[in-house]
Amino acid sequence: MACVRISSSSLFGSKPPIINSSTAFLSPSRFNLNSKAFGARRIACDYSCYEIKGVGYRPPGTEIDLLSDISFSLPEKSFGMIFGRSGSGKTTLLQLIAGLSKPTSGSIYVQRYGDDDHPNQSPELLQPTRVGIVFQFPERFFIADNVLDEIIFGWPRQRVGLQLRELLASRLQKAMISVGLTGIPLDKDPQSLSGGYKRRLALAIQLVQTPDLLILDEPLAGLDWKARADVVKLLKDLKKELTLLVVSHDLKELAPLVDQSWRMEMGGILKRECLPI
Numbered sequence: 001m002a003c004v005r006i007s008s009s010s011l012f013g014s015k016p017p018i019i020n021s022s023t024a025f026l027s028p029s030r031f032n033l034n035s036k037a038f039g040a041r042r043i044a045c046d047y048s049c050y051e052i053k054g055v056g057y058r059p060p061g062t063e064i065d066l067l068s069d070i071s072f073s074l075p076e077k078s079f080g081m082i083f084g085r086s087g088s089g090k091t092t093l094l095q096l097i098a099g100l101s102k103p104t105s106g107s108i109y110v111q112r113y114g115d116d117d118h119p120n121q122s123p124e125l126l127q128p129t130r131v132g133i134v135f136q137f138p139e140r141f142f143i144a145d146n147v148l149d150e151i152i153f154g155w156p157r158q159r160v161g162l163q164l165r166e167l168l169a170s171r172l173q174k175a176m177i178s179v180g181l182t183g184i185p186l187d188k189d190p191q192s193l194s195g196g197y198k199r200r201l202a203l204a205i206q207l208v209q210t211p212d213l214l215i216l217d218e219p220l221a222g223l224d225w226k227a228r229a230d231v232v233k234l235l236k237d238l239k240k241e242l243t244l245l246v247v248s249h250d251l252k253e254l255a256p257l258v259d260q261s262w263r264m265e266m267g268g269i270l271k272r273e274c275l276p277i
């Protein structure tokens with residue numbers, strides 16, 4: 001029976017912490033954050049924002065605009081939530097941000113700001129390799145017959161050097177630790193896990209790729225109350241390491257984590273709006 005053992009406390013390497021209590025306040029005009037979550041936080045050094053500017057999307061071969069002139073920005077290591085009616089275009093937007101489809105108009109990039117809240121570098125296009133996405137009901141896409149193979153699916157199969165093997169092993173270990181899967185045997189059938197543990201596994205599959213931005217589509221859908229509470233706690237922990245962008249109808253349960261929220265209206269129009277709870 002193979003298990004991953006815990007030996008590391010740092011989850012995702014040595015990214016500089018951007019928030020502490022020592023220096024200037026975040027500019028409310030730049031971030032426009034829900035005061036409940038971010039009001040008293042301060043920022044110590046420069047920081048990045050994911051910026052979506054004027055994004056529109058019309059699927060190839062159609063005359064329908066699913067998304068229309070969408071703009072918003074999400075500071076790193078914050079939690080953004082998009083809510084709205086079914087069919088309004090939320091998932092379509094997530095897929096564009098993850099690089100799975102290309103916007104018909106507009107751009108998606110990362111902008112670095114100095115501690116004076118002014119851009120201090122040219123914007124860089126957001127690289128899909130820096131983004132992880134967990135789809136709705138991710139367990140439906142599991143294909144391997146054991147947990148380890150599910151997580152390392154897509155890793156190099158040919159013999160690789162010791163350095164790369166060490167790196168991959170360390171990523172695997174960190175991902176397992178961060179989602180609380182270390183007590184699960186690696187040879188267990190993913191389909192035999194509980195609903196909550198399947199979601200943990202889906203998160204680990206993304207985290208081994210060490211994304212900076214993690215996108216989740218309906219992370220609580222179809223789970224019982226206990227598993228929902230576990231996933232909320234897990235997302236709270238992940239927020240310390242990553243930027244999270246979530247689409248959900250579960251507003252009340254996720255509200256304590258949310259720094260910024262937007263409503264997607266029918267016709268693919270996104271408006272900044274506090275959660276209606």
Ligand SMILES: Nc1ncnc2c1ncn2[C@@H]1O[C@H](COP(=O)(O)OP(=O)(O)OP(=O)(O)O)[C@@H](O)[C@H]1O
Nearest residue numbers: 059062066084085086087088089090091092093264
């Ligand atoms: N390639 C496509 N061509 C035509 N229409 C599409 C295409 N992809 C999605 N749609 C339509 O676009 C609309 C928006 O879909 P999307 O899945 O983004 O909505 P959603 O807000 O995420 O809905 P839900 O909350 O139910 O998941 C839907 O009516 C869907 O049928």
